Amino acid sequence: MLQDAAHERVEGELEELAAKHESTSTMYQLVAKLHDAKPEPHASAVEFNRLLSDDYPRFADAESSLAEEAKALMLLQSVGRELEMIARFPDIHRHRMICLAGGFSAGKSSFINSFIDDPKIRLAEGVRPVTAIPSYVVASDAPSIQACSINGGQFELEPELYSKLSHAFVQSMGFNLSDLMPFVFIGARLNAEFFEHVCLIDTPGYNAGHGVADGGVRDRQQASSLARQADGLIWMIGVDAGGVLTASDLEFLKEVGHKKPLYVVLNKCETKSEDDLVDLIERIADDLAGQGIDVAGVSAYSAIEQREIECHDESLYAFLRKNNVPGDAGTALVERINEVFDMYDASLLRDTRRISMQGKALLNLALECYEVGGSDLREKMKPTLARLKNSLSAPPAPELCRQSRELREKFIECIMSVTGLQTSASAEPLS
Ligand SMILES: Nc1nc2c(ncn2[C@@H]2O[C@H](COP(=O)(O)OP(=O)(O)O)[C@@H](O)[C@H]2O)c(=O)[nH]1
Ligand SMILES: [Mg+2]
Incomplete structure (x- = not known):
C-alpha cells in the first residue's frame, strides 16, 4: 500500500521532470536556431550606418549653429534602424x-x-x-x-x-x-x-x-x-x-x-x-x-x-x-532625410545672412567714426574695429553647404538602394 503510494509519487515526479525536460530542450533548440540564422548584411544599410557614425558627426561638429541638432540625430538614427529592418525583411516592407x-x-x-x-x-x-x-x-x-x-x-x-x-x-x-x-x-x-x-x-x-x-x-x-x-x-x-x-x-x-x-x-x-x-x-x-x-x-x-x-x-x-x-517605406524615409537636411540648410542660410549683416554694420561704424572724428578717430578706433571684425565668426564656408548636399544625397542613395525606390526623390537644398 505504502509502496504503491511511493511508486505513484515517483511516477508523478518523473512525468513532471520529463515535461520540464521537453520544454527546456524546445527552448534550447529554438535559441540555437535563432543564433545560427545570420544572413549577410545589406551593403547599403551598412553604408548608411557608416555615414551616420563617421561622416555625419564630422559635418555636424563643423556646423555649429543648428539648435535642433538632437532632433536631427534622432531622426537619422530612426531612419537607420528602419532601413536595417527593411534590408533584413524586404518581403514584409513591400x-x-x-x-x-x-x-x-x-x-x-x-x-x-x-x-x-x-x-x-x-x-x-x-x-x-x-x-x-x-x-x-x-x-x-x-x-x-x-x-x-x-x-x-x-x-x-x-x-x-x-x-x-x-x-x-x-x-x-x-x-x-x-x-x-x-x-x-x-x-x-x-x-x-x-x-x-x-x-x-x-x-x-x-x-x-x-x-x-x-x-x-x-x-x-x-x-x-x-x-x-x-x-x-x-x-x-x-x-x-x-x-x-x-x-x-x-x-x-x-x-x-x-x-x-x-x-x-x-x-x-x-x-x-x-x-x-x-x-x-x-x-x-x-x-x-x-x-x-x-x-x-x-x-x-x-x-x-x-x-x-x-x-x-x-x-x-x-x-x-x-x-x-x-507599401511605400522608402518615400517616408527619404522625407525624413530631407527634413533633417532642410533644417541644416536653413540654419546655414540664416548664419550667412546674419554674418553678412554684422559685417555691413561694422563697415558703417568705421565710416561714421571717420565722419564724426576724421582720420584721428578712425586711427584710434582701428584696433577695436579690427578686433570686432575678427570676433565675427567666419561665414559658413561654401564647403559646409556642399557637405550638407553631399551627405543628403548619400543617405538618400542608401535608402533607394535598400528599398528599391525608383522615384527621383527631391534632394533640392534650400536656396
Ligand atoms: N464572443 C466573442 N468572443 C471573442 C470574439 N473575438 C475574440 N473573442 C474571445 O476573446 C478572447 C481574446 O481574444 P484574442 O484574439 O486572443 O485577443 P487579443 O489578446 O486582443 O489578441 C478569446 O477568448 C477569444 O475567443 C468575438 O467576436 N466574440
Ligand atoms: Mg493576441
Missing part, C-alpha cells in the same frame, strides 16, 4: 503596414484569424495574455510560419511550437525571447480584395498588470513603436471590457496615431443588441472627436461571426479596401 493594437483580449488575434481562410494557420487566441511576440501577417498562397531572428535570419517554425509562444512560456525562459526573436512572420490565405498588399501586425496588448512580469510596460513600448512605424492603425476594443475608449487608450492614440489612417473596431459585438451598439460606436466617435483625433470610422464587429454588424462613418471593409495598396 507591404503597407497596418498595425492592430488595443488591450489584452480585445480580440486582435481573433480579428486577424477571422480573415484567414486556412484552418491550419491560426494566430493564438486566449482569455489570458497570449501574444508575446508580434506577428506580421501577409497574404500568401504558400502558408508558413517563420521565426525571424534579431540578425535578420528566418526559419520555419512548427505550428505546435508557435502555439506555445505565450507570455507564460516566454516568461519561463528566464530571458526576453523577443530580444532574440523580434517577430514571427506568417504567410496565410487572406482575402486578396482587402489584403493583397497589406501586412497586418498583431501586437501584444498592453493593459497594465494582468500577470505580466513588468506590469505590461515593455508590451506597451513595443505596441507603441510598432504603431509608429506602421502606415495605418486599427484600434481594437472588446465590448466585454466596457466597449469604450479609456483615458490611456486616447493617450496612446494621440501619441502614435496622428498623420496616419486610424480605424476603431469594437469587437465581440454579437453579444449586444444593435441599439446598444449604435450608442457605443457613436460614443467612441464622439470621444475621439473631443480629443481632436481623426478616425476614418468605427465598426461594431464580431470576429467569431466574421462580420460587421454596424458602423459609424466608413465601414471596416471600405477602410481595408482603401488601404490595400503597395
Whole structure:
C-alpha cells in the first residue's frame, strides 16, 4: 500500500521532470536556431550606418549653429534602424503596414484569424495574455510560419511550437525571447480584395498588470513603436471590457496615431443588441472627436461571426479596401532625410545672412567714426574695429553647404538602394 503510494509519487515526479525536460530542450533548440540564422548584411544599410557614425558627426561638429541638432540625430538614427529592418525583411516592407493594437483580449488575434481562410494557420487566441511576440501577417498562397531572428535570419517554425509562444512560456525562459526573436512572420490565405498588399501586425496588448512580469510596460513600448512605424492603425476594443475608449487608450492614440489612417473596431459585438451598439460606436466617435483625433470610422464587429454588424462613418471593409495598396517605406524615409537636411540648410542660410549683416554694420561704424572724428578717430578706433571684425565668426564656408548636399544625397542613395525606390526623390537644398 505504502509502496504503491511511493511508486505513484515517483511516477508523478518523473512525468513532471520529463515535461520540464521537453520544454527546456524546445527552448534550447529554438535559441540555437535563432543564433545560427545570420544572413549577410545589406551593403547599403551598412553604408548608411557608416555615414551616420563617421561622416555625419564630422559635418555636424563643423556646423555649429543648428539648435535642433538632437532632433536631427534622432531622426537619422530612426531612419537607420528602419532601413536595417527593411534590408533584413524586404518581403514584409513591400507591404503597407497596418498595425492592430488595443488591450489584452480585445480580440486582435481573433480579428486577424477571422480573415484567414486556412484552418491550419491560426494566430493564438486566449482569455489570458497570449501574444508575446508580434506577428506580421501577409497574404500568401504558400502558408508558413517563420521565426525571424534579431540578425535578420528566418526559419520555419512548427505550428505546435508557435502555439506555445505565450507570455507564460516566454516568461519561463528566464530571458526576453523577443530580444532574440523580434517577430514571427506568417504567410496565410487572406482575402486578396482587402489584403493583397497589406501586412497586418498583431501586437501584444498592453493593459497594465494582468500577470505580466513588468506590469505590461515593455508590451506597451513595443505596441507603441510598432504603431509608429506602421502606415495605418486599427484600434481594437472588446465590448466585454466596457466597449469604450479609456483615458490611456486616447493617450496612446494621440501619441502614435496622428498623420496616419486610424480605424476603431469594437469587437465581440454579437453579444449586444444593435441599439446598444449604435450608442457605443457613436460614443467612441464622439470621444475621439473631443480629443481632436481623426478616425476614418468605427465598426461594431464580431470576429467569431466574421462580420460587421454596424458602423459609424466608413465601414471596416471600405477602410481595408482603401488601404490595400503597395507599401511605400522608402518615400517616408527619404522625407525624413530631407527634413533633417532642410533644417541644416536653413540654419546655414540664416548664419550667412546674419554674418553678412554684422559685417555691413561694422563697415558703417568705421565710416561714421571717420565722419564724426576724421582720420584721428578712425586711427584710434582701428584696433577695436579690427578686433570686432575678427570676433565675427567666419561665414559658413561654401564647403559646409556642399557637405550638407553631399551627405543628403548619400543617405538618400542608401535608402533607394535598400528599398528599391525608383522615384527621383527631391534632394533640392534650400536656396
Ligand atoms: N464572443 C466573442 N468572443 C471573442 C470574439 N473575438 C475574440 N473573442 C474571445 O476573446 C478572447 C481574446 O481574444 P484574442 O484574439 O486572443 O485577443 P487579443 O489578446 O486582443 O489578441 C478569446 O477568448 C477569444 O475567443 C468575438 O467576436 N466574440
Ligand atoms: Mg493576441
